Amino acid sequence: MTVHFVGAGPGAADLLTVRATRLLAEADVVLYPGTYLDPAVLGHCSPSAELVDSQRLDLDEITERLVAAHSAGHDVVRLTSGDPSLYSALAEQTRRLDGAGVPWDVTPGVPAYAAAAALVGRELTVPLVTQSVVLTRTRARSTPMPEGESLKSYAATGATLVLHLAITRTRELMAGLEPAYGADCPVLVVHRASQPAELVLRGTVGTIADAVEEAGLRQAAVILVGRALEPRAGGESYLYDPARVR
Template sequence: MTVYFIGAGPGDPELLTLKAQRIISECPVCLYAGSLVPEAVVAGAPEGALVMDTAPMTLDDTHAQIVAAHAMGQDVARVHSGDPSLYGAIAEQIRRLKAEGIDYQIIPGVPAYAAAAAALGQELTVPEIAQSIVLTRMSMKSTSMPEGETLENFARTGATLAIHLGIRALREIERVLTPHYGADCPVVVAYRASWPDEVFLRGTLSDIHAKVRAEKITRTALILVGPALADIKDFKDSALYDPEIPHVLRPKVLV
């Protein structure tokens, strides 16, 4: 048998990859993170499949289900939100699978920041404005951050920041980022991007906290910060399609 760690995307079932959809439809056991993955994503599980919401379960609980499936030779669809490579909590699961010689595969999914950018209708990397995206999170009550991976260190780069688990720390985010980005730096709070009840709040470092409080958003939100989020009209075209900059697929035409 094989355990398939499947990235379910940000919420919209239509953002599942074809591969993810097929594997879910074939696995007799489906374990999904119900707090972040809607039931519609796993609705395609085969008739008679064991489908379990793992939100109230511990690592020991979920692993026990996998071990039981392994004993019966049943494939398992382990469905996580977004892309499992980012805050998917799969590393500790994989460690146990390796220790017991249980095969696994990882099926990538659409990450939340990509879904948010698509909904906003813009690119997060704009030529000569921002060419890097930092995916990070706030510690809060979660696992502590490694030394050096501080919001202040990331802020020094001026890159677009995609901050997870930070909606309750907006005041701290404002305090740390304002000296580097300025009080008027654009901020977007994406609440449940791609879900039917999605909300996108645009503001600045100085006023986004008040807007979030007014909407009473307290969880399941991604915070995007950076100058690339502004409605920039005066920026240099990318070199990718510049006729004056040839490359191997578009060699310079000699006249």
């Protein structure tokens, strides 16, 4: 049997891929991140599947569950929030599975930042404004950031910033970004994009911290920062220029 790491998307039950829903329907065991997942996603699972909420399991306990299910001949799905390529602990879990001789594969999902951008109707790469997006996080109660990956360095590029796992430090982070982006630079905070409890806060580098604190947000939110978020910002893409397409 194979352990399938499956991106559950931002949370909405209808934002999973066709492959993801098929794997969930066929799985005997499903481990899911209860902290971030809309329970409706689990409606794709077989009624007979064993459902395991991983939010209070450590990495070794999760691995034990995956290995035990594989050894019992069960099809296993390990759901991750968003897409497995971002902040999913895929590297740690698959290292352990390799050591145990357990095969695995990965099915991508809709990342939270993409769902957030869709919700607010913004393109993150706008011609003549910015053509780069930086996906990053900051250090709080987590592993250290690698040397050279400072927020100050990323801010100097002027790229659209997407900050994960950072909502509790919004005020501190905005103070650090203001010299590069300016106090009037647009900021969007999206909490639980695509889920019933979704919430969008709009502001600027200078004002968004007040809005976040007033809303009492503590988790499950992404912060988008950059001039590309301004309505009607930028120019037009050369890709569709009449001189090019004729």
